[in-house]
Amino acid sequence: MPLIFRRAIEADLPAIIAMLADDELGRQREDTSVSVADCYRDAFKVISADKNQYLAVAEQEETVIGTLQLTFLPGLSHQGQWRGQIESVRISSAARGGGIGRQFLEWAIATCKEHGCSIIQLNSDKSRSDAIRFYESLGFAASHEGFKLKV
C-alpha cells in the first residue's frame, strides 16, 4: 500500500490529536473530549503561518496513520548552520511495527536536508526504550542530555 507523507491540513487535526493521546505519556495530557478543542485549532493556525514549521502526516489508503513536526532553526554556531528539529512523532497503534515509522523518519531527514539543514536533532523521553533503539538504528547519536523545565 503506497504511503504518502505531506503537510498537515486542518481536516487532519482529529486524527493527529487522537495519535498524540494514544500513547502512554500522552494519554494524561491531551484533550479528546470534544471534536477538536480550540487550543488545537489555534496552535494549528500558528504553526501553519510559520514558514519554519512543517507539521506533517503519513497517509495510507486515505487514512492518516502518523504525524510529526519539523522545525527549521537558523543559528550562528557552526558557521551559521541550520538545524532541523523533529518533535511529536507518533504512529497510530494499528499501524505500528510495519516499518512506517522508519520510512517517515527517513522522509523527515530528507526534508530537513532539502531545507538546508546539516544537523538534525530530536529528544526522546528516557522511558521510551523502544523509541531510543529506533532512533539509534537510524544513525542518531544520544550525545546530549535533553533537559526540560516546566514553568
Added chain:
Amino acid sequence: MPLIFRRAIEADLPAIIAMLADDELGRQREDTSVSVADCYRDAFKVISADKNQYLAVAEQEETVIGTLQLTFLPGLSHQGQWRGQIESVRISSAARGGGIGRQFLEWAIATCKEHGCSIIQLNSDKSRSDAIRFYESLGFAASHEGFKLKV
C-alpha cells in the same frame, strides 16, 4: 556592576562569534579568521527577521560577555503548548564563575514565560559535566536523550 540582557544587534557579532569559538568544542568549528564571515552575517539576518527567534547578549560595562539564543516553538501536543528552547549558551571565559550564567539563564526562562511558553528545553553535550550540573541546579531535569544526526 549592573548586567544588561538584551536582543543582539549586528555590531555584537564579533563578540558573539569569539564566544562561540572560545570553547573546547567550539574551537574546531567556528571561523574567526576574518572580521565577520558572511555566513554569520547571513545567519544573523535570518534570525533577526524571525519573530520566534531571540538572539540575546549579556552586557556589562559596555562589553558583551554572554550570548544565548531563544526559540519560541508552537506545537499541538500538551493542548497546544508553546515550548521555549535555549541554544548556544556561552559566557566569555574572563566572566565565568561569577554567577552571570545563572542570572542570564534565569532571565532567559522568564523571557520564555513572557512569550507564553510553559515548558523550557535545552540540550547539553554529555561531555560538558559542569554545564550539566549547572542546568540541574536551575531546576532542569535530564529526562530526555538528546539525539543528533549530521547529514
